[in-house]
Amino acid sequence: MIARLDALLGRVTMYLLMIGILGVLTALALVLALTGVISIDPLAILVSTVVLVATSWIANQVLGIAFRSRPLTESGIITALLLLFVLEPTREPAGLLGLVAAAAIAAASKYLIAWRGRHLVNPAALGALVAGVSGLAFSSWWVGTAAMLPAVALGALLILWRTRRLGMGVLFLAVGAAVQIAVVLGAGATCPRRCRSPSSPARSSSPPGTC
Known part of the structure; x- marks a missing residue:
């Protein structure tokens, strides 16, 4: 089983x-x-994805020419999709401008802040x-929902397995x-104090076992 998993993951690059x-x-x-399981505008997700990927690709191409370097398209796509999950999806012009700025700054950092x-x-x-x-964009870990957790966990496990960083993942979880x-x-230690009734400091106003 382990050998098959290694063989399967070894067929693709880390970027892919x-x-x-x-x-x-x-x-x-x-x-x-779309099905209403998570409270995010589906059109906002779609529009934000297109804007981030397009901006990242264009910025990488322009910077590649400016620095006389071959831009790595796969890296730009990864950065764009990561930004999608840490910034609030939007379809408002002002919000989309913020996403454009975030993607452009991320692309520029690969050339300007590197050694x-x-x-x-x-x-x-x-x-x-x-x-x-x-204030151009709003951070929002909207992907951190119970409905997305199984897929996120499986994806993280595959990446940790591929990079041989399972120990680091276990340490993070611990x-x-x-x-x-x-x-x-x-x-829990401070809860009883907050639940005491002003008229009776020694007794909690909540039912036993609740706060």
């Missing part, structure tokens, strides 16, 4: 694997939006950060779970 996974997630999000061909910052993260801080447990326990 990423594009395939992000493409499936985009299609799934569109279907879920010996390696990115010093994550292009998609930088584009989302600058566009968000400037740290995340520990933080979540600490937050829940902390909220």
